Amino acid sequence: MAAAAAANGGEGDVRRGGGFDVIVVGAGIMGSCAAYAASSRGARVLLLERFDLLHHRGSSHGESRTIRATYPQAHYPPMVRLAARLWDDAQRDAGYRVLTPTPHLDLGPRGDAALRASIENGGATEVASAAAESWPWSGVFRLPEGWTAATSELGGVMKATKAVAMFQSLAAKNGAAMRDRTEVVDVTKQGEGSMVVKTSSGEEFHGGKCIITVGAWASKLLKSVAGVDLPVQPLHTLICYWKVRPGHEHELTPEAGFPTFASYGDTYIYSTPSMEFPGLIKVATHGGPPCDPDSRDWSGGGAGLVEPVARWIDEFMPGHVDTAGGPVIRQWCMYSMTPDEDYIIDFVGGEFGKDVVVGAGFSGHGFKMGPAVGRILAEMAMDGEARTAAEAGVELRHFRIARFEGNPEGNLAENKVKSWVLP
Numbered sequence: 001m002a003a004a005a006a007a008n009g010g011e012g013d014v015r016r017g018g019g020f021d022v023i024v025v026g027a028g029i030m031g032s033c034a035a036y037a038a039s040s041r042g043a044r045v046l047l048l049e050r051f052d053l054l055h056h057r058g059s060s061h062g063e064s065r066t067i068r069a070t071y072p073q074a075h076y077p078p079m080v081r082l083a084a085r086l087w088d089d090a091q092r093d094a095g096y097r098v099l100t101p102t103p104h105l106d107l108g109p110r111g112d113a114a115l116r117a118s119i120e121n122g123g124a125t126e127v128a129s130a131a132a133e134s135w136p137w138s139g140v141f142r143l144p145e146g147w148t149a150a151t152s153e154l155g156g157v158m159k160a161t162k163a164v165a166m167f168q169s170l171a172a173k174n175g176a177a178m179r180d181r182t183e184v185v186d187v188t189k190q191g192e193g194s195m196v197v198k199t200s201s202g203e204e205f206h207g208g209k210c211i212i213t214v215g216a217w218a219s220k221l222l223k224s225v226a227g228v229d230l231p232v233q234p235l236h237t238l239i240c241y242w243k244v245r246p247g248h249e250h251e252l253t254p255e256a257g258f259p260t261f262a263s264y265g266d267t268y269i270y271s272t273p274s275m276e277f278p279g280l281i282k283v284a285t286h287g288g289p290p291c292d293p294d295s296r297d298w299s300g301g302g303a304g305l306v307e308p309v310a311r312w313i314d315e316f317m318p319g320h321v322d323t324a325g326g327p328v329i330r331q332w333c334m335y336s337m338t339p340d341e342d343y344i345i346d347f348v349g350g351e352f353g354k355d356v357v358v359g360a361g362f363s364g365h366g367f368k369m370g371p372a373v374g375r376i377l378a379e380m381a382m383d384g385e386a387r388t389a390a391e392a393g394v395e396l397r398h399f400r401i402a403r404f405e406g407n408p409e410g411n412l413a414e415n416k417v418k419s420w421v422l423p
């Protein structure tokens, strides 16, 4: 991009409403990472956010997210490894850490297809069968007959809100301009490489390229802006923190070597070690009821998302976590599910050609990939292709919008996943 300027955008450009190389719409983890990646290459970047920066109404807020390489789909581990490298680079750039490395543990029925594929794809080591007396953390978990456990080294916990703030700060340090409480309502093309982004207050911003990363609002915005149907279903999800039983508080911490873990089976359970609230541990289930991101029920107790987790804890972690009084802390969040749980990373096409790129449908497993997705989106917008993805062995064909044409389930048949959309 020849115009990738020596002088970056900055607040002056926001006031004049113009002159950006890349305008990023939506400042969750994906948009913030894209703004960082584009501004790192000298592009004049504007990042627009509908609500306050670091708000709680999307998908990227809160205390923790996990990183792991054990994926049932073989196309994700290369992206995890790329992301892990870019997390390190960004932390070095920032001068502080947002990611605490831990081991990772996968549990599940020995013959479960998704678990078997995850172990293979993630290079995990199977350490247990129900009969085995001793394996790492065998004192914490009780596995039913026929279950197994596998450990892997690539695991860890990202401080979510802190990480989003880090990428926004790094982008700002590179000269990117940011504007929150600014809702984008339209994107139009004036000519090749000339986009106009319009807001609900009537402002217009001019940019060469546009990256749309609006999370659970992706279907709505892409439909109204480009007439494109993205099959992205928002889910209302719940994070639960439970009280660790007295005497076990230290045992379940990263300092004691406790892992992030996932449990396959009828209910998919995930957890991070006890760290953000001493004496509490996050254990939650993957999924939730469909929701409209503009009218969510914040008052509901989420019983359907709590009771299966309590039952799982009582069965699998007996004596370690107290479920009697329910979760001590509940935090709502949103997933943006595609039918096949694969991301959408693509040019919008049509009249926009390669001038508008969309990143959406991260299906409850996107946070860890933020720096990789941000780099890929920035390269697609600025260069028309993502060289970093190709070099890292990340196959973007899995993430094309066209996979849904005449095929509403997309890659579902080849991915070993099932629907976690709960009633």
Ligand SMILES: Cc1cc2nc3c(=O)[nH]c(=O)nc-3n(C[C@H](O)[C@H](O)[C@H](O)COP(=O)(O)OP(=O)(O)OC[C@H]3O[C@@H](n4cnc5c(N)ncnc54)[C@H](O)[C@@H]3O)c2cc1C
Binding pocket: 025, 026, 027, 028, 029, 030, 031, 048, 049, 050, 051, 057, 058, 059, 060, 061, 064, 065, 066, 067, 182, 183, 184, 185, 213, 214, 215, 216, 217, 221, 237, 238, 239, 333, 334, 335, 359, 360, 361, 362, 363, 364, 365, 366, 367, 368, 369
């Ligand atoms: C409970 C929970 C647990 C999770 N755990 C993990 C995990 O352990 N590991 C993992 O890898 N992933 C995890 N995820 C998934 C991960 O958090 C998401 O995939 C990721 O945060 C999605 O980021 P995003 O930037 O696409 O969306 P968002 O964070 O929602 O960002 C989109 C932004 O766009 C803004 N926006 C919307 N419309 C407009 C508009 N018109 N104009 C301007 N701005 C707009 C929104 O306000 C929002 O800030 C979890 C998610 C949840 C909810």
